[in-house]
Amino acid sequence: MATRRSRAERPGNVQPASGDGRVSAPVEDYLKAIYDLAGREGTASTNDVAARLGVAPASVTGMIRRLSEQGLLEYERYRGVRLSESGRLVALRTIRRHRIIESYLTERLGYAWDRVHDEAERLEHAASDELVERMAAALGNPTADPHGAPIPTVDGRVDERRHQTLAELEVGERARMVRVSDKNPGLLRYLAEIDLTPGAEVQVLARAPFDGPLTLAVGGAEPVVGQGLAEQVLVEALDERSADP
Numbered sequence: 641m642a643t644r645r646s647r648a649e650r651p652g653n654v655q656p657a658s659g660d661g662r663v664s665a666p667v668e669d670y671l672k673a674i675y676d677l678a679g680r681e682g683t684a685s686t687n688d689v690a691a692r693l694g695v696a697p698a699s700v701t702g703m704i705r706r707l708s709e710q711g712l713l714e715y716e717r718y719r720g721v722r723l724s725e726s727g728r729l730v731a732l733r734t735i736r737r738h739r740i741i742e743s744y745l746t747e748r749l750g751y752a753w754d755r756v757h758d759e760a761e762r763l764e765h766a767a768s769d770e771l772v773e774r775m776a777a778a779l780g781n782p783t784a785d786p787h788g789a790p791i792p793t794v795d796g797r798v799d800e801r802r803h804q805t806l807a808e809l810e811v812g813e814r815a816r817m818v819r820v821s822d823k824n825p826g827l828l829r830y831l832a833e834i835d836l837t838p839g840a841e842v843q844v845l846a847r848a849p850f851d852g853p854l855t856l857a858v859g860g861a862e863p864v865v866g867q868g869l870a871e872q873v874l875v876e877a878l879d880e881r882s883a884d885p
């Protein structure tokens with residue numbers, strides 16, 4: 641976090657991070673943060689960008705002006721910033737590198753899934769495109785990272801489907817765990833403990849009233865989880881509501 645903060649606070653540094661025509665690490669971090677925050681509406685407020693990157697709103701303003709001059713984004717009054725097509729492509733390429741690195745670290749180097757995010761945050765800027773593409777090829781070109789996040793293609797296509805959360809399932813409903821955010825290591829460790837990882841089948845056995853905890857069936861056990869946890873786990877329903885849960 642400390643290294644990222646100092647890097648992002650040097651808005652003047654916009655030279656390529658490596659020799660292959662790439663933009664600098666801070667620019668990659670800005671575009672990635674904006675892509676992530678913008679969602680469906682396509683715009684992110686400068687305050688949200690500042691909070692996400694842990695930098696002062698004033699330095700965000702300077703960087704945004706520079707990125708807009710480079711044609712990577714547009715500033716829309718009262719709404720915030722919107723990535724241009726080229727800005728979106730840079731963001732998605734950075735996300736591709738991040739997710740391939742996470743996949744490689746878990747699958748080939750034996751890292752636990754709660755420890756790869758911080759490594760990938762650093763390596764996504766340092767790794768050349770050739771290294772990342774060799775990693776992808778060695779893994780058989782995976783389409784999702786260890787946390788279930790879709791890996792964008794080289795030409796910037798990505799599965800942006802919305803998924804429902806575990807909290808939205810009805811009692812008796814079965815689902816497959818699809819994805820969870822990679823940013824909370826404690827949550828990832830707990831989910832691994834109860835075998836609730838991407839691909840796992842899960843069923844809601846009971847739900848206590850008034851937003852109370854959920855009893856699940858997963859991995860041969862019946863863990864009880866809070867509503868807050870269930871809201872962070874994305875799932876894909878497997879069938880209609882089962883008559884006898």
Ligand SMILES: [Zn+2]
Pocket residue numbers: 738742756757758760822
């Ligand atoms: Zn990550």
